[in-house]
Each structure stands twice: as C-alpha cells, then as structure tokens.
Amino acid sequence: MSASIMLEKKYNPNDVEPRIHQKWMDENAFRAGANASRKETFTIMIPPPNVTGALHVGHAFNNTLQDVLIRWHRMRGFDTLWQPGQDHAGIATQLQVEKMLKQNQLPSRRDMGREKFLEKVWEWKGKYGDTIVNQLKRLGASCDWSRNAFTMAGAPGDPGTGHENSPNFHDAVIKVFVDMYNKGLIYRGKRLVNWDPHFETAISDLEVENIEVDGHMWHFKYPLAGGETYTYVERDEDGNIVLEEERDYISIATTRPETMLGDGAVAVHPSDERYAPIVGKLCEIPVGPKEHRRLIPIITDEYPDPDFGSGAVKITGAHDFNDYQVARRNNIPLYVLMDTKGHMRTDGWSYVESAQMAKAIAQKKREAPEDVSAINLVPEHLRGLDRLEARKKVVAEITAEGLAVMVEQTRTDKETGEETRVRVPYVENKKIMQPFGDRSGVVIEPMLTDQWYVDTAKIVEPALAAVREGRVEIMPESGEKVFFHWLNNIEPWCISRQLWWGHQIPVWYDDEGKEYCASSLQEAQAMAPGKTLTRDPDVLDTWFSSGLWPIGTLGWPNWTEETRKYFPTDVLITGQDILFFWVARMMMMQQAVVGEDPFHTVYLHELVRDEKGRKMSKVTGNVIDPLEIIDEFGADALRFTMAQMASVGGFLKLSTNRIKSYRNFVTKIWNAARFLEMNDCYRVEGFDPKTVSMPLNKWILGALPRVVAEIDRGLESLHFNDSANAAYEFVWGTFCDWYIELAKPTLQGEDGPQKDETRATAAYVLDQILLLLHPFMPFVTEELWAETGKTGPERTAMLVVSDWPDLAGLESPEAEDELNWLVDLISGIRSVRAEMNVPAGARIPLVVVGASPETQTRISTHTDAIRRLARITDLETAPDVPEKAAQLVLGEAVYALPLGDVIDVDAEKARLNKEIGAVEKEVAQIERKLSNQQFLAKAPERVVTEQKTRHADLSERHEKLKKALACLG
C-alpha cells in the first residue's frame, strides 16, 4: 500500500467541530444509556443555567468537567445520563423581558397586566431561551439534549418550546409546597426581610451582598422629657473621672438619621453606669413638628456596645435587623416608614394622628395594636421623598435646631491664613457595611412585610447527617466545614417573591384572610365552600424550584422504571458560590420530599478568574468569552485547559497563553497521526499487542496500562488535572518525543517483519491515545478516529460510544529497563554535545568503554536509533577511553566522544567537576543518614535499603566520573 496523504496538513476545528457534533446527534450518542454494557448507572444533573444566560468561562469550566466524567463513564460502559435543562431565573428573566418591552416601546409590565406579561415571557423564552444550550453544544457537552428540562415546565401558559420533553416541573413544585405546608414546614409570617426597592420584592439573605462603603455617623441629642437633667460621668480604664457634666439629653450615634422618625426606644447596655440614672425615663425624638414630638423610653438590652459611639442606640425595629431583635425582646412597636420603592410613606394616618397614637403607646397609656401599619410617622413635608433625600432634610432640621452634637474645628482662611475655631456638627466619616441586591445593585432596605418561609431548622438535620456520616462527600474538604457552619446556624428561608415570573404560591385567602393551601383553586374551594377566594399574588424563590432539580428533572412524583434508575444521581459539579443557594437546599429538599440524598459527591470549584486572579467583569474589561476562544483555538484546546486547571480546591486563573499551548497539543496529536499515516501505519485486523517482539514496541505498549491507570485514578478521585497531565505527558513526552523518533529508523528502513510490527503497533497505540484523550478532547479525537478508520478493519462505532481501554497484561519491565537506558544514553550524549558546543548538525563518533555483554547487545539492537537521535557516525567498542574525548558515565559503561582538537579540555573538566560536585553532595547527604544509628534503628527497612542502594550507585558513578576526569590529564 502506498503512502497517500489523506489528512489535511492543518487541523481546522472550525470546520470539524460542527460536523462532528451533528454526527453525534444523528447517532443519538448522548442518549441516556448509550454504549451501556453494565448495570451501574452514572448520572450527573447539570447545574441548570439561567434561561437568560450566555455561556461564560465559569460554565465552560464547569461543564467541561462534567462532560469529561460523562464521556469517561459512557466509554466504560456505565448506563450514563447527563441531564440538561435550564432555570427560569425569576428576577433575571423578568428584568430581561421588561427591558425588551421598553426597547420595543410596548406597554410596561404593569400596564399590560400579569397574564399578558407572562405570555410575553414565554414568547421571549421560546425565542432566545436556547442560546446557552447551543453554546454548550459548541463546547461539546454530551448531555442527553432530548430530555432538556425547564424549571417552569408545565406552568400556566407554557407552550413547551425548547423543553418539549421536560417533565412537568410546575406540578412537582406545587406538590412539594403543598406537602411541606401540610407538614408544617412552610409558614407565612410578618418579619423583617431584605427588600429590594428596585425590583420591589423580598429577597433571601443569600441574595444580599454586603459591601463596605464610605458612610457617615451623625451624633444627635435626644432631650429628656420634661427638661429633666442628670449627671453624666465618664471614667477611664482605672475608674478615674475624665468628664462630669449635667445633661438634659442622651447622645445617640446613627448612620441612618431618616429612620429616627420610626424610633421606638433608646437602648443602653444594662452595665452602662453612665446612663443608669435615666433608664426607664422618656426622651424626645428631635425630629418632626415641634409640637408633636414623640417621646420614647430609654431601655436596657444586651445589644448596645458601651464602647461604641455614645453607648446608646436608637431602636428602629422596622428598619434594622439588630434593632428588630431588640424591639421584639422588649415589646417595642415596629413603625414602618418606607414604601416598596424605598420612599418615605404617603399612606396611613396623618402625622399628627400617628404621632399622638405612638406617644400614647410609649407612655403606656395605650396598648400597641398588633398591627401598627396604619401609623405613619413620616411628617407631611417628608412624605414621598426618597430615603436619601429625607435623610438630608432630617439632618439639616436637627442641626438648625441645635440638637446636633457639636465639636470644635480649626479653619484656616485661605487668603489671610488666619485660623479660627468654629463649632460644627459632629459627623464621623467611616466605612460602613451596606447591603446591596446581587441582581439589582441597589441598597437593600430591611422591610417589615408578610412573606412565606421554609422552616429550615426542621429539615436541616438529614442534610447535616448525610455529610457527617459520609454518605455525601464534599470536595474540597474545606467545603464540608463551611457547609456545617452554615447549616448549624441556619435561618428561616424566605421563599416568596413579589414577582410575576415564577411558580405562583398555591395559597388562597378568603375575605377574612384565612389561608387555604392546595394544588388548585378547585381543591382550595373545596376546603372553603361558599367563600370567595383570592390567590396569593407572590411567586416562589427561583431556588425553591431549583432545589428540586434532581427529582424534578426525572419526573417526580411519577417514577418510571427508567427515571428511578438514574436517581439518586452521582456527582454534582458546581461553583462553591452556590453551596448554600443550591447544594445545601437540594440536599435538604430531596430528603424532605423523597427521603434520599440527591448525590454522593459534591465537587465545588472556585470562580474562574483572569490570569492575574481578578474577577472577570465588563468594567475591568478582562472578560474571556469562551465562544471567542472556541472560534480561535477550538473547543478541545479550551476543554483541555479547563481540565488541566482543575486541581481540587485550586484557584482558577485562565490565560489565553495557556489555551494556546494546549491548542498546540491538539496540533501535535494531529501531526503525529499524519506522520503515522505517511508511514503506512494502519490498523491491522486481529493485531494482538501481546505478541510483539521488538523492545521498542513492547515498551510503548507496556507504558499504556500505566497511563490508563493514572487517568483512571485521577478521574475516579476527581483530580482532573492529574489525568490531563498524565495524558499530555504520555502523548507528547513519550509517544511523540521518543517512540516515534525511535521508530523512524525502522519505519523508514527496509521492509520486513520489524517494519510491519512497528507499523501495527504505532497504529494501535494511536487508537488507544484517541480513546484516552476523547473525554478531554472529543472533537479532534473523533475526527481522527474517523480518518484512521478509513484504512484497516472497519470501525464498529464512533469513538464517543467506543470502549475505554483495558490493557492489563501489556506491562513489560525488561523492555522498560532497556528503553529507559536508551533514552538516558541519547539524552546524555545530547547533553554533553550541547555543553561541549558541538554544532548541532555535526555527526561525531562514539566509543563505548567497559560495557557489559547485556549493554553491548542493547547497543547493537538500537544502533540506528542512537546514530540518528544522538547524531553519531561510527559506533565502536574500545578497551580504553581515547584521548581528547568528552565522556559520559552511564551505568557500568563510559561513552566517549572523541572530539580531537575541537575539545575544550578546560570546559570538559569543568563539566565533569560540576557533576562530581553534585554527586558528592548527594553522597554526603546519604552518608549522614546511614551513619545515624537512630535512623538505622527506627526508619523502616525499606527506606534503609533504598538509601543503601542509592549510596552504592552514586559511589560507583562518582568513581567513574573521577576516572574520566583523570583521563583528561
């Protein structure tokens, strides 16, 4: 057969990838159970990307790892399912659609109404919702796309586009809500929640980001009621009086003056002696119309820190989480000041009415009603203002009235340079932690509202037990600690959202406000005969439905035999940032609903950052778009880079440089395949790798089981980087750099059995390489699988559904020793040549001295290879080292390169001396150990023997090097 070049000179991923992907789809290669040959299943649930999402590097990383595992298991014959799908992403999607409406100058969400708006959302989903699915396909994600699921599937109005076969997620979500409600695991309550004034909805603790910003701390005087006074005494650490004065006020520090309007009390620490004389008395809030100033009590509570500010804290229960706790402990009313947009309230009673009522409550002349929401303590002139505007006015008013705490400040006149002392309000500039909505970016306002909660404390234990008892392993291990810490201190989970896009809460209210929880209006009506029912307008937190992802995508509550076998799933791979959002909640909810752990292993990974370790952001301009990377370097290069970065718990820093180097690896494989093709290395029918006879072939075949084992071990333990590195090293470092080079003399020499054997072996090893690399680089390997399948025996299947190599029994220690020797020899000669400045192109003779018969046999076996790779002309044996020769000591023999007058004797001496020095250093180290009685007595036998052997080898080498040095005179 003649060498006909079929492979393109260059591999072009842009042409190949879409074609290969289509073939996979045509062959149903990703279908659940494809290539299954055993009973064990392997299931991964994709972390559902938002339906609004576009593929970013985080997805690329995350899904590459999942795909590697999936492809590996599929090839190993597991009954494999990678379940894809998307999340309806309440806030994000609603926002996106509202934006679209605005751009197209359509009526706004509120103008068109709920039903019409939801229609628009579904329309939008059908149009743009498959973006990320198509992008995942470009990455090569081998999900069973025919099962693409959606967390809103089956909800009213669902036209089913893009998730045609999705189980009815909506029914599952509603059922879970009703069940949990009936079990008392879900309840409704008026609580302080994180309120997003932009989206006008409650959000959970986890959706709040606390960011340190520049803020101010104002200090104000709250006058005591009736002009009362007390002696204010301040002491230093030793109890000496540093300040003593009569005061008719108590000093309060606050970062939020506008909330003073809703103060219900002033609190001091019970141990704080400064304020002991006035505890229990009333003081006046220094804002609002003077004639209707409110009086509030001075109380004690453990919360105030005596060393912070003045030690006295104003308590605004409806607008601060800490104050809320204090207010509840001390039965202080919670006065709401703001509306859903974060503006000062305009509803409720007039200020005068409200103030009088509040005053009566404070003076205990009246019992506070349970619901104080009608009381609006915002003075008329501040009503309707944004809270920040209101803040400015409040500060100005208090200051004008002389109730701000003042300090002296020195001011220098710019022109005259004259210094004057002025008294100014005491305002500290300080960093304060401010809560922001992670989606909206606006300042979050604690807001007192009615919301639905999951009583997480009641369902947390099984999730904790799962990890504690090792049923669920979290990687890296530090993740488990974080998991325990959070779950052990879990707070109720607020699950209602004041949005429209989402699963509407299945609760109806009658006219008296009594609630009926049921799967449908009919059922609810049956519970409330003759009553007019109104449905709760709120929807569920998106994470409530994502929490059901494992069972929901598999069709719960209907279990078919097929879906039953894929649950529980196996490995969950996700970003550590959603450990609480999603992972912990899935564990709690699957346990609460079906009493099982949803998976046995959780692999958490870091955020993918840029090469400098910075977060990628549009603002910084350091975003790497995976699709651009795929366009430029191919999906395989990106995937291999991702796998290679994936050390457990490691930081993920991505640079295009790195991707480029793995693109080079793809090219390398391509070229190796081209080389084999050019040399007629075709697969041979019935080739049995156990029957080869040449050491070179035995060696490369013997190295295969080891690399398979390394890759297996890495993937088994989710050390993707280890597997990737092992594959890379074998393919490039062993197969290309040595095997192919060493095989060249045979391949390009005389025809005969040796050439045939080498050709067959090379083709066989390439096949194994394609199999091994496939999980990491599916496209180029599949393409080469097809190309190399054009000759030799016909391929029975695409690579994606071929079997993972099982090569036990190919190991060959003798061939390994022999080839290791050969590689050392050639490397040694090359090294000497380079250091002796022998021109790279020059061919020189080699004289072997003192070789054992075995070595001599080896030399004659590999003469051609040595000649070629070490650029040697004559290869002869001699009893003595010739004059003017550079010498290489390897094993028992010395290899001399007679360089004649070319040799620089001093350079050669220096080279040998350097080597001798290194050997001596090591020998000394070992001798220190061996002469240590403690070491001999206590170290394990194995270690001692090892050291002794090493010592012997090094000593021999040392002697030979010395002798070589002596030869030089």
Next chain:
RNA sequence: GGGCGGUUAGCUCAGUUGGUAGAGCAUCUCGUUUACACCGAGAAUGUCGGGAGUUCGAGCCUCUCACCGCCCA
C-alpha cells in the same frame, strides 16, 4: 467580629497517607534532521512566607507570627 483557605522556580500552579522538591509557560543557547517552528535539542532557576516544636527524618504534622484572599455578620 466569626468562619474557611492561601503563602513552593520570573509567572501560574502540582506535590493523596512524613523518606531523592516537580510541571506548564516565560527566559537563555543551539537547530529547518520531509509529522509538527502551533517544532526539535539543551541550559539556568528554589534557605517550599518567618520562627519554634514533634520526629531518625518535615514542603507535608503541631504551635505561633506576618501578609494575602474568600464567605458570613
């Protein structure tokens, strides 16, 4: 303030039960030898953050200090 990590070659990072410190990239030198310059050959590079301890032996275990991250208040 609480919790969890990190500190190893110029850079990015491996180092799985304590026993000869590694890789990739970058750097330098040489080289077009018909698979590959997206290549080949060779070289240089480390008081494994500081200190103390346990041990025959510590990058790895313990304590401590310093600095840097992240999460939660």
